[in-house]
Amino acid sequence: MFEIDAAGLKYRELNEMIRGAIARGEKEIRVKGVNGQYYIGSGLRDKTDITLEGVPGNDLAAFMDGPTIHVKGNGQDNICNTMNSGKVVIDGNAGDVLGYGMRGGKLHIRGSVGYRVGIHMKGVKKQSPTIVVGGTAGDFFGEYMAGGVIILLGLDTKDGEPLAGDYLGTGMHGGVIYVRGTVDKALCGAEVGIAELDEEDKATLKEHLTEYCKDMGISLDSVMKKGFKKLYPESIRPYGNLYAY
Numbered sequence: 001m002f003e004i005d006a007a008g009l010k011y012r013e014l015n016e017m018i019r020g021a022i023a024r025g026e027k028e029i030r031v032k033g034v035n036g037q038y039y040i041g042s043g044l045r046d047k048t049d050i051t052l053e054g055v056p057g058n059d060l061a062a063f064m065d066g067p068t069i070h071v072k073g074n075g076q077d078n079i080c081n082t083m084n085s086g087k088v089v090i091d092g093n094a095g096d097v098l099g100y101g102m103r104g105g106k107l108h109i110r111g112s113v114g115y116r117v118g119i120h121m122k123g124v125k126k127q128s129p130t131i132v133v134g135g136t137a138g139d140f141f142g143e144y145m146a147g148g149v150i151i152l153l154g155l156d157t158k159d160g161e162p163l164a165g166d167y168l169g170t171g172m173h174g175g176v177i178y179v180r181g182t183v184d185k186a187l188c189g190a191e192v193g194i195a196e197l198d199e200e201d202k203a204t205l206k207e208h209l210t211e212y213c214k215d216m217g218i219s220l221d222s223v224m225k226k227g228f229k230k231l232y233p234e235s236i237r238p239y240g241n242l243y244a245y
Contacts, residue, residue, distance in 0.1 A: 001028040001029070001030050002021050002026040002028065002029050002030070003029075003030045003031075003032065004017050004018065004021070004029065004030070004031045004032070005031075005032050005033050006031050006032060006033045006034045006035065006037060006054070007032070007033035007035070008033075009037065010037070011037035011038040011039060011040075011057065014031070014034075014037045014040065015037075015039055015040065015042075018031070018040065018041075018044075018050070019044070022044065022046050022048050026048065027047070027048055027049065028048070028049050028051075029048060029049070029050045029051070030050075030051045030053070031050065031051065031052050031053065031054075032053045032054070033053065033054055034052045034053060034054030034055060034056050034073075035054050035055065036055060036056070036057040036076070037056060037057050038057040038058055038059055039057075039058075039059050039060075039062065040052065040056045040057070040060050040061075040069070041060055041061040041062075041064050041067055041069050041088075042059055042060075042061065042062040042063055042064065043062070043063045043064065043065075044064050044065070044066065044067050044086075045064075045065045045066050046066055046067055047066050047067065047068075048066075048067045048068075049067070049068045049070070050067055050068070050069045050070070051069075051070045051072065052069065052070070052071045052072065052073070053072045053073065054072075054073055055071075055073050055074050055075070055076065056071060056075060056076065057076055058076050058077045058078045058095075059077075059078045059079075059081055060075060060076070060078075060079045060080070060088065061079060061080050061081075061083055061086065061088045062078065062080070062081035062082060062083065063081070063082050063083065063084065064080070064083045064084065064085075064086045064088075064105070065083075065084040065085050065086065066085055066086045067086045068086060068087045068088075068089075069086070069087070069088045069089070070088075070089045070091075071088070071089065071090045071091060071092070072091055073091060073092050074090070074092035074093050074094065074111070075088075075090045075092070075093070075094035075095065075098075075109070076094070076095045077095035077096045077097055077098075077114070078095075078096075078097050078098070078100060079094055079095075079098045079099070079107065080098060080099045080100075080102050080105065080107045080129075080131075081097075081099075081100045081101065081102075082100065082101040082102065082103065083099070083102050083103065083104065083105045083107075083129070084103050084104050084105065084124075084127070085104045085105045085127065086105045086106075087105060087106040087107075087108070088105075088106070088107050088108070089108045089215050089216075090107075090108065090109045090110065090111070091110050091111075091216075092110060092111050093109070093111035093112050093113065093135065094109050094111070094113050094114070095113070095114045096113075096114035096115045096116055096117070096138070097114075097115070097116045097117070097119060098113055098114075098117045098118070098131065099117060099118045099119075099121050099129065099131050100116075100119050100120060100121075101119075101120045101121065101122065102118070102121045102122075102129040102131070102148065103122060103123065103124040103127055103129060104123070104124060104127030104128065104129050105127075105129055105130075106129070106130045106131075106132075106211075107129075107130070107131045107132070108132050108211075108212050108215050108216070109131075109132065109133050109134060109135075110134045110135075110216050111134060111135045112133070112134075112135030112136045112137065113133050113135070113136075113137050113138065114137075114138045115138040115139050115140055115165070116138075116139075116140045116141075116143055117131065117133070117137055117138075117141050117142070117150075118131055118141065118142045118143070118145055118148075118150045118177075119140065119142075119143045119144055119145075120143075120144050120145070120146065121142070121145050121146065121147065121148045121150070121175065122145075122146035122147040122148065122174065122175075123146075123147035123148050123174075123175075128147065128148050128149065129147070129148035129149075130148060130149045130150075130151075130208055131148075131149075131150045131151070132150075132151045132153070132208060132209070132212045133150075133151070133152050133153060134153050134155045134156075134212075134216065135153070135154065135155065135156060135157075136152075136154055136157060136161075136162075136163050136164065137152055137163065137164045137165065138164075138165045139164075139165035139166045139167050140165070140166075140167045140168075140170060141164045141165065141167075141168050141169070141177070142168065142169045142172055142175075142177045142231070143167065143169070143170050143171055143172075143189075144170070144171040144172065144173070145169065145171075145172045145173070145174060145175045145177070145233075146173055146174040146175060147174045147175045148175045149175065149176055149177075149178070149204065149208060150175070150176075150177045150178070151177075151178045151180075151205065151208060151209070151212075152164060152177065152178070152179045152180065153180045153223060154179075154180055154181060155180075155218075155223070157181075159181075160182075162184060162187065163179055163180070163181060164179070164187060165187070166187055167187070167188075167189055168183070168187045168188045168189065168192065168231070169188055169189045169191065169192040169231050169233075170188075170189030170190075170191070170192075171189060171191060172189060172191055172192055172231070172232075172233040173191070173233045173235065173236050173237060174233060174236065175233075176201075176204075176230060176231065176232055177230075177231035177232075178197075178201070178205055178228050178229070178230055178231075179228060179229050179231060180223070180226055180227075180228050181226060181227070181228075181229075182229065183229045183231065188231065191233055191234055191235055192231050192232070192233065192234065193231070193232050193233070193234045194229055194230070194231055195229070195230045195232065196229070196230070197227075197228055197229075197230055201228075201230055205224070205228060206220075206224065209223055209224065
């Protein structure tokens, strides 16, 4: 494994070192001492495995197309912005606007997240993006979602505690959100329907959560034993009456 010490490095220096290592054929890279450097993994198109020790800065894995990034700590904002493929695993919590316009790949977070996670998330061609959040989420979770799958687990919450803030799924017109436990309709956007899971939903959940639980080192059975609700868009064009065409 190729190692880089990021302590004291500006983000441009660090990203150039990572790109240089990949260009030389390195397939496993460990970066120590990460402390807020922006754009790590952005635009990378290889199958490299990158482990980050510390807290990376904003726009981690933006436009990424292939690599796997494992963050041994917390993440900040704009992770997986318009990502095409690959995977990002966050051992801790993460910030706002995660998965903005995400077109493919996977984002697995053990802890909680901030506001507007999954905004404008969509699938492209045969790609379908996935976000799994182990904790809770802030307002506007799944806002304007157009495709893909978001799963909210609330693993460390008490019974009856809301897993998401207000405006859950507001403007949603594609994709699906699975929430572990109960969902208060009053927290959801007017466009959102709530349903019990069918057999296809259960199979989809098990597929995604098998990989998630392996990444996080937790029991799949313990996660699956609690029921889920499915949130879906009741209209593919929720604001159609606002337009003149």
